[in-house]
Amino acid sequence: GEDVEQSLFLSVREGDSSVINCTYTDSSSTYLYWYKQEPGAGLQLLTYIFSNMDMKQDQRLTVLLNKKDKHLSLRIADTQTGDSAIYFCAVNAGNNRKLIWGLGTSLAVNP
Amino acid sequence: GAGVSQTPSNKVTEKGKYVELRCDPISGHTALYWYRQSLGQGPEFLIYFQGTGAADDSGLPNDRFFAVRPEGSVSTLKIQRTERGDSAVYLCASSSLAGVNEQFFGPGTRLTVL
Numbered sequence: 001g002e003d004v005e006q007s008l009f010l011s012v013r014e015g016d017s018s019v020i021n022c023t024y025t026d027s028s029s030t031y032l033y034w035y036k037q038e039p040g041a042g043l044q045l046l047t048y049i050f051s052n053m054d055m056k057q058d059q060r061l062t063v064l065l066n067k068k069d070k071h072l073s074l075r076i077a078d079t080q081t082g083d084s085a086i087y088f089c090a091v092n093a094g095n096n097r098k099l100i101w102g103l104g105t106s107l108a109v110n111p
Numbered sequence: 112g113a114g115v116s117q118t119p120s121n122k123v124t125e126k127g128k129y130v131e132l133r134c135d136p137i138s139g140h141t142a143l144y145w146y147r148q149s150l151g152q153g154p155e156f157l158i159y160f161q162g163t164g165a166a167d168d169s170g171l172p173n174d175r176f177f178a179v180r181p182e183g184s185v186s187t188l189k190i191q192r193t194e195r196g197d198s199a200v201y202l203c204a205s206s207s208l209a210g211v212n213e214q215f216f217g218p219g220t221r222l223t224v225l
Contacts, residue, residue: 004153031211042115043154043202043216050211088153097142097212098167101153 002026002093006102013110018076020105022089025070029091032065034074037086037104046087047074076107084109113137115217117203123223124193132188132220136205142166143186144206144214145178147199154202160186161208193224 003025012018024032033048049056049063049072056063062075072091076083086104093100116135124130136143142161146154156170160180168178175193180186190197200221204214 042218043204045213045215048211048213090153092212096167097206098144098156098159098170099146099154099214100156103151103153 002091002100004089004091004100004102006087006089006105008103009106009108011108011110012079014079014081016079018079018083018107018109020074020076020087020089020107022072022074022102023070024072024089024091024100026091026093026100027067027070028094030094031092032063032072033090033099034061034063035088035090037088039085043088079107079109081109081111083107115203115205115215117201117217117220119220120218121221121223123225125225126193126195128193128224130190130193130222132190132201132222134186134188134203134205134217136184136186136203137215138184139207140205140215141183141208142206142212142214143180144204145186145188146170146202146204148202148219149199157188190222193222195224198222198224 034046060077064073088104089102090099144159145157148154158168162183175191178188200219202219204216206214
């Protein structure tokens, strides 16, 4: 079945860039998403990319998509302590609206 | 409020009991989704509704789980004969059918089966 994999932990210093990586198996996914989950808060959509794009920039966030390798990354520039959270990669399953999720990457930002 | 709401926020029950979890989606959102999230895991898809009908229920783990959305708005997830393995946070999301399928999530219901 469909699968999404992410590294589990990332630690960076404040002000550095963070890069969170994700690989997926379903080549028919049309939208790929990055969600953020903070303690005690709901999942929040950060950004998304359509499968016919290879890059999307949104303020401090840059999403790169390598469709051939089924690899997605999220770069956060100038990472702040407020960026500490769990980041989930999610893809839609083919033409279906349900989302398949990775386990999440826990980002720790050290002052 | 304008967001997705879920009640109760916490539910503790005993093994074998029946529970109902409620979701109020964002007004006007046609699509409604149920996921569950265990500790240290990503959300796991359960079911999604388009209007009143279940468009995809392939994620329901077994026939103890059932969900309804009779008027195309509020949805209830029902779990019969609860088991300890059902303990998780149950998440509800809603979206419009247009655009990029941005799913807006509620805060979840934490279910603990003793």
